[in-house]
Amino acid sequence: MNKDLLHHSLTxxxxPDDGLTARFYDILFDRYPQVKPMFSRNTRQQASMLRSAIVSVVDHLDDADWLATTLGTLGARHAGxxxxEPMYGAVAECMVAAMTEIGGxxxxxxxxxEWTAALGAVASMMLAGYPAGETGAA
Structure with a gap:
């Protein structure tokens, strides 16, 4: 992964005010309305946590142990x-769409x-944290 490009493009x-991740949720719920019930009505806190996670991942791209441990743990929580598994593709698609729209x-x-590849790698590490046989793949 190109850390410099990911960092620069994220900037x-x-x-402000988690605008990227808030826009991401708008796009996600528009394109995949079936996932909306998984979230509270007010996604403000979720948007803030997602933004923090994205920044942390970009900041730790050179730390494979941190990424594997942190994302595996996060994946186990998401499994619960x-x-x-198919939802991760939808998330990547909608996040890149939000970034493309905002980046103009x-x-x-x-x-x-680069972001599609990075989000695919994140999804793989999160899925590695799922209990055996529980990825929910089609």
Missing amino acids: LVDL MGVT DQWTPEMSE
Whole structure:
């Protein structure tokens, strides 16, 4: 992964008041309304936690142990909430869509590709934390 590109592109779209992650949830619920019941009505706190997680992952891209441990633990929590493997693809799609929208003319296809790959890697590490046989794959 290109840490510099991920960091730079995140600075382009990391809006005040968790604007990126709030927009992400708008897109997610519009494209995948079936996941909305998994969340509280007010996603403000969730948006804040998601923003913090994204920043932490980018900050720790050089620390494989931290990533594996932290994301595995996070994955185990998500398994307990009913998050299934296909949902990770939807999350990546909607996050890149939010980033592309917010980034506007400064956002490049290379940034989208890098974020798609990074979010796929995050999903893999989170799924590694799921109890055996509980990824909810189709």
